[in-house]
Amino acid sequence: MKRSILKILSSSLFAIFILTGCGINKVYNVPSKTFKEKPENQTVYNAIIKAGEYLGWNMKQVDNNTIIGNLVIREHIAKIQITYDKNSYNIKLLEAQNLNYDKSNNTIHNNYNGWIRNLENQIDSKLIxxxxxxxxxxxxxxxxxxxKDQMPAGNNKYKPIYDVENKSINKKYENIQQISQKILNVGDKTNWVMSKQKEGFILAKVVRRVHTAIVRIDYTLDSYSIKYITSTNLGADTHYNIHNNYNIWIKELEEGIDFTLNN
Known part of the structure; x- marks a missing residue:
């Protein structure tokens, strides 16, 4: 299980952080974003810290409303300031090294903007x-x-959507609440946003860069299922095919749930 989670993180970080190309653009700062309604027990501070940790940022709180974030990718360094309160946050660039940052023209390497948008997407996903x-x-x-109308995609990158159906839970539990909590814990460890809609039904969302997917997790004392609902930027078609990365994420989630529920 630990090895699998590390694999998820390392592959995600490599895909997100490798510096490619030479595009220059205006610095992207995240304007103030407000979230009056947030998930139960979630705070803006926790969302920022969790998102930063997942993406490799070193986040340090310097006062009650300010977090300084540092990202070091080989010789590339970015330093940002995140100002927040109980309902909102914003992000602005403070310093950058080896990212073609031109302070006078407010321009920088495009990859920096990509990193900030990734961070923004992760924070938002935890606050919506x-x-x-x-x-x-x-x-x-x-x-x-x-x-019901499945057909092959005809492309090696796209595969039939993988659903987990009635997977047996071998360990015996006294009540379904214990299973709920264990599944929610897996979501927290693997960076899935999860929300229990009722006992026996958890809604789950994953965000990877600009790609998102939402699934439902149904469970009893004896088994659980993971079923696809919708996605964005994953090429899902009308014949129940999708980019294979989605299936990889679901199988990793399945592995995590299996390990947690059966040990």
């Missing part, structure tokens, strides 16, 4: 309330219809 609303119910029904 995840609910099984009408839109998701429609998406879920569409996915169910697409599953």
């Amino acid at each position: 309330v995840l609910k099984m609303n009408e839109k998701l119910k429609i998406e879920e029904q569409l996915a169910a219809n697409y599953k």
